[in-house]
Amino acid sequence: MTDFSGPLIGSRRTTPIPPVRIVHLGLGAFHRAHQAWFTAHARDSERWGIAAFTGRARSAGDDLVAALRRQDCRYTLTVRGADADQVEVMESIVEVHSIADFATFLARVAAPATAIITVTVTESAYRIDSSGALLDDPDVRHDLAALNSGSGAPITPLAVLAAGLDARRRAGGGPLAIVPCDNVPHNGEFVRDGLRNFASAASTDLWPWIEANVSFVSTSVDRITPRATPLGRDVLEADATRDAVPVVTEPFASWVLSGDFPAGRPSWEDAGATFVEDIAPYEDRKLWLLNGAHTALANLGPARGHATVADATQDPTCRDIVEGWWSEAIRHLPAEVDAASYCRELWKRFENPRILHALAQIAEDSLAKIRVRVVPVAKREIAAGRSAAGAAAIVGAWAQAMLEGRGARDALHDEIEDAIATSDPVAALVALVDASLGAQSGFIGLVRRASTAPAERAHQ
DSSP states (O other): OOOOOSBOTTOOOSSOOOOEEEEEEOOSHHHHHTHHHHHHTSTTGGGOEEEEEOSOTTSSHHHHHHHHHHTTTOEEEEEEOSSOEEEEEEOOEEEEEOTTOHHHHHHHHHSTTOOEEEEOOOGGGGOBOTTSOBOOSHHHHHHHHHHHHTOSOOOSHHHHHHHHHHHHHHTTOOOEEEEEOSSSTTHHHHHHHHHHHHHHHHOTTHHHHHHHHEEEOEEEEEOOOOOOOHHHHHHHHHTTOBOSSOEEEOSOOEEEEESOOTTOOOOGGGGTOEEOSOOHHHHHIIIIIIIHHHHHHHHHTGGGTOOBHHHHTTOHHHHHHHHHHHHHHHTTSOGGGOHHHHHHHHHHHHHOTTOOOBHHHHHTTHHHHHHHHTHHHHHHHHHTTOOOHHHHHHHHHHHHHHHTTOOOOOTTHHHHHHHHTSSSHHHHHHHHHOTTGGGOHHHHHHHHHHHHSOOOOOOO
8 A cells, every 4th residue: 555645636547447347336435445445456457447336326326426536436545543544546446327327337237348246235225035035115116117117227226236137138248247245144145036036027038047147256245444424534634635535444354255257357365355165154253243243332332422333342331242242153153263363353443443433324224234143143042042142132232222212224114113112112123123033032031121221321
């Protein structure tokens, strides 16, 4: 990395622009700190340009697109350590578009040079359940109608992908890989199963073509990257970094991938990416230990007066809930992932006072997150004859936030409200998290105790 403190706005590239061979869906801070960073640091980066699209047509991403275009798609990535920064100008993204410019998205996916589609969206944005079945909601119904009629642009990520792949099929395009970079277990299989349902609505010929031409790569992604906030912008300005759309991230970066790339890929291993046959242990380690801890802190920390992860880690009560959770989760991870060392490293990452990772951001869509980050461990603990008290403490902190009206934005808000309106809202919330846990009276009792515990504010 090189230091950078001069003006960026209005500057232009001084090196040749790589050809577009990767299409990305979900133009946010994480993509720009993770997949774009790995691509920029591949030894063959000059062959792999990224065309990035916002994730939803109804998002506020148009402002981001306009700002990046003014900077020739360049931006600064600040790697923020506990004591110092390293700032790099990133140039791997060569085009940015709103997904509302749907014709351009279709053309980019259909282009013969496109070899990879990467995706960064939230768990709830896929609008499918754990089996891949489509949810019955207005966005899904809109997209099914759009795909059936062949007119109008879909708005959910999997329907957008289905339309893009149909355009590639009709154009006679060759094989490619879809690489989801989210926090869903077995995300390659998950996206494939959900896409099958949308593809079947688009064309009777599309799914057989996808099966023959598209690979689905499962990944585990790990790099703490806070959403851009006014507070984060102030820090950047104090460091004299001039950029309308900067990204701040931590020094740690990990990308584990499992699957085939039929049209090739960048040499991401040059930047530290790892390619494995079995990704499940790495997914579980990251989802349970990092993301599960984040969910615990995000639901308990605000009630105790904390705004960021770093703040919450200074609170013994918050640390206790994380340690209790980790002691359960580690039991169900294989020795080769070295979970104990990973946890020790996580405390150092969480404690970084210069990474302003807002708990309110992490708390969004907590219900979907608990289902994939906490429920698998809870079930394993109960099956082993243990109480799953650590998991119950996380569910209890979330339930308390819901009952006290402190919940963050959640795509499943209506279901949560229906549960709260019942005669036993705690039991109903547990059943909403997972039906089998909702039948465990002992687990419900532990959640009830945690959800009614006084959340005394820590001394500031």
